[in-house]
Amino acid sequence: MAGINRHAKTMVATLVSNKRVGQYHQLILDVGGVVNDFRPGNFVAVAVGGDRSSMVLRRAFAISRISDRGAYGGTMEIIVAPHGSGSRWFCAQPEGSEIDVIAPLGQPFGIPTHPVNALLVGGGYGSAPLFGLAEILKDRGCTVDMILGASTAGKIYAPLEGKRAVNTLRIFTEDGSMGTAGRVTDPITELLAANRVDVIYSCGPMGMLKAISALTANTDVVHQCAVEESMACGVGICMTCVLPVADEAGVVTMKRSCIDGPVMDGALVQWDLVGQVLPVNE
């Protein structure tokens, strides 16, 4: 346990690029050499609003991709949806701004030691960390299929470069404005039935993760999902970000999604108990 977040550092990072991509902003931050400690599934906690801000808590964003080459020694990319005041402030920062960040945080996706058939499922900006993951899986000889979904085309994040790492990419939008009209869960059922999947990696809205967990229940398919709960601290000290999770023995306790997650075993998360009072097990 002394190794909790053992690579995490507080730092001031320069925003080297801020571009709009669909309904998101692609933000690239210069973080230097520590970038080599970043793993897909890790997230970054960003202080928002400046010195005398009324927003006292950091905002969490998945680390999308990293680069240890180029002009800046080491950069990380994050894909931000301008949602409320904090993320909007972040998206409005001009290039050159100094951003106060803590990274890398949380448990990354587990990487298989031998080649498997991997299905990566992303909802909305949830696709962001999947492209970095895809590259690593590909390097390990895995087959990488990707399914992305969102309500509408502007919320699909699928950069050209990212697509190189995947064997297949399918896109679903609820309004049919891009790819197939429908939800990402629609094709998963078929793929599972066809025994084409060993591991599902997912990132997106809790409803999507829950639905995928239902599909993989009673199968041998491993479901590694990156959950998204409101976080006050991001480093494990506040106990606000908890989820009911079973251990191997089936005992359910409230786990912190920031430090025991965000990547969790979808089969162990007790989706129906989220937001409920947990029964006491004596």
Place this chain on the structure above:
Amino acid sequence: MAGINRHAKTMVATLVSNKRVGQYHQLILDVGGVVNDFRPGNFVAVAVGGDRSSMVLRRAFAISRISDRGAYGGTMEIIVAPHGSGSRWFCAQPEGSEIDVIAPLGQPFGIPTHPVNALLVGGGYGSAPLFGLAEILKDRGCTVDMILGASTAGKIYAPLEGKRAVNTLRIFTEDGSMGTAGRVTDPITELLAANRVDVIYSCGPMGMLKAISALTANTDVVHQCAVEESMACGVGICMTCVLPVADEAGVVTMKRSCIDGPVMDGALVQWDLVGQVLPVNE
């Protein structure tokens, strides 16, 4: 009373210039045609810190000079000392920023209807509104002598163009780093003794205004001073900015420096009662 602040407007003004001048920032804001309603002694109330700032109150700054010509239809200049978080935020705004301001506020300096000998005394950034005043007095045929003081050279604000409007300018610094070593009150005694002054216009720290009021007491010299009290609202609705002021009959009440001032008759302000509990006069 329906005419309280009757020219005041809330507006979003573009910061067209932000220059360091000694220890101050000279900020020029595009306010458009309303600038013609601005009078020397008026002030502006500026919202600081942006949308989600923890600073809920505006900051007051004297309007230094105005221009109704040029590229922007109408601009006002203010001279700001980076003091605490609010003024530092203001000084750090890049050119092009949109600033939320209310102006013009408060009672301006009274302008004599016939030519007089006017002495303008400024402490620190208090000199700012005196240059605009000097131009108007000069136009009315007044003799305008100016004395500026500060602790050190970097806190003397005396722009070249401004000097054209005054007949004489003397500078005093406490550390002797510019002009004569000493305080602005030193020469005033002589000038008063020599009967060279009809009206003193002053703007600067409360201690300076109080000292000048002591010198003009029991003389015929009118002392119009621009006071500086902590203001929560700047528009007369909070009652935080009060000073004990006598009326013509000698009855002392708490007057709002934002709306009954900031320019007040130095002879009527009860300097010794500032910060005291006022005795009840039944």
Place this chain on the structure above:
Amino acid sequence: MSIDLSTTLGSAWFPAPVFTASGCASSGKELAQFFPLQEIGAVVTKSIMTKARHGRPTPRMAETPSGMLNSIGLQGPGIDAFLANDVPWLLEQKARVIVSIAGETVEEYSSLARKLRAVPGISAIEVNISCPNVENRGLVFACDPDAAHAVIDGVRRTLGGELPIIAKLSPDVTNIVEIAKIVVDAGADALALINTLLGMVINLDTMRPHLGGKTGGLSGPAIRPVAVRAIYQVHAAMPKVPILGMGGVATGRDALELILAGASGVSVGTASFGNPEAPIKVQRELAELLTARGFNSLREAIGFAHRVESQ
């Protein structure tokens, strides 16, 4: 299609639900430069006492994170000058007027009520009981159940059944529901929640309390969660008693929060210092938010947070 924003506090009807907060609009004249006073629900005047008062020594304010402290000490002209000058002017503007009164003794409140009984055109009386009781070791009326009861009872008897009484409570109590019940029992038609929280700032230069009066009242967005909680608790206990909510309202969303918690109307205080147009801005934004949520009237939204829950 414009939504019905009208509301009532006891027998008083208001065409709109946003009010100024007592002590945050002076006599109203100063705000009239920024928006027409008749467009908001009512002007709640600064708390008026029997005699003219100079108030507390300066400094009277300190900015705090997302809030401020004030210690004005009820500076004002006294009831007679107030009735002669301020009220007629407000009525001339066609503004609705809620007069806030404050006293140092139970008797002072009653005698103020006696003077107001005869004044035509006033919509309601807000009784600010967050004042020190000089007859009982300076204990604040609103913090002392017996004193709170005595004040409201006295005002009620003096006024008769005509003018609605809005009792304004302090959040600095162990059990605000208890005090609310007591003042309703004593004859209050409505409640104003919340007054400021007692606070202090130490000046790091002088190293002593910053305010001339040492302690001051904390207001602004910082206290909004306390206001929402107090309104929610009191509305849950007495759903039929109308509440005039206040505490940190600066936008339409803030006002909506208080209304969903149980407020029938909302006062804007500190936010007017940052933006003198705040009351009318809040009212406009509130109308939009209500419409966007499918409400046909303000009334449907009052206390909605309780209703959804019991479904």
Place this chain on the structure above:
Amino acid sequence: MSIDLSTTLGSAWFPAPVFTASGCASSGKELAQFFPLQEIGAVVTKSIMTKARHGRPTPRMAETPSGMLNSIGLQGPGIDAFLANDVPWLLEQKARVIVSIAGETVEEYSSLARKLRAVPGISAIEVNISCPNVENRGLVFACDPDAAHAVIDGVRRTLGGELPIIAKLSPDVTNIVEIAKIVVDAGADALALINTLLGMVINLDTMRPHLGGKTGGLSGPAIRPVAVRAIYQVHAAMPKVPILGMGGVATGRDALELILAGASGVSVGTASFGNPEAPIKVQRELAELLTARGFNSLREAIGFAHRVESQ
């Protein structure tokens, strides 16, 4: 020349005056990544109860202007697992440890104290009495003078004279000085001021209370003026009783404010969520500010705002 920052709370001595706040440092391990725990005064652990608890349903937090609400509901492993795992680890790090305890009954507090009596290496016990008393309609102990007395009295008797007791009070009371006197009378050696204020946020999408537990505790810079006021009042009434101050401390200047008001030490809570290095940063800045003001030791500054005043 380095200033003497040491301080005492009852018989416990600490080399430095900045502490974590209970519930804002988990077991300490998570913060150890960001600064060496032994460099601050002590780690105050999250309040521990007899049995393991899951706590309240999510959402458990809401950001508010310059603050936040939390409703954790004392999730924790229970005293036995806590003593077996967390305390030994902290002591190994050479951190000083203040154990916070919480109970649902007077007896639960005593029985927790009984378990702690035997544990070597603990510096003090903080008794969090801002918990609902299940034996008395869920009334919070800290809001009920008799219950507050009973809890502290029980813990004192159980502990004997050894470990200092720090009683942690709630600001949600009419008269905090009264409660402070009662718990000191019952045997508290020091006071922790203040716990969170009860607050609520309504979610404008669901239009019902945002937190799973409906109400939550308000913390952060927003409440600092309330903390300073409470500390000032209690120190004025009982200048000899040491106070561990907390509430919105995020910088050295904030800590100094609480110390000048009367705190002997300062806990950093919510600020650690924004910056896990906050405790050590606050301590460094505090040392600089004290030195800049000519103090030779922290001790000279404690309650200084009262001393200047009486000159």
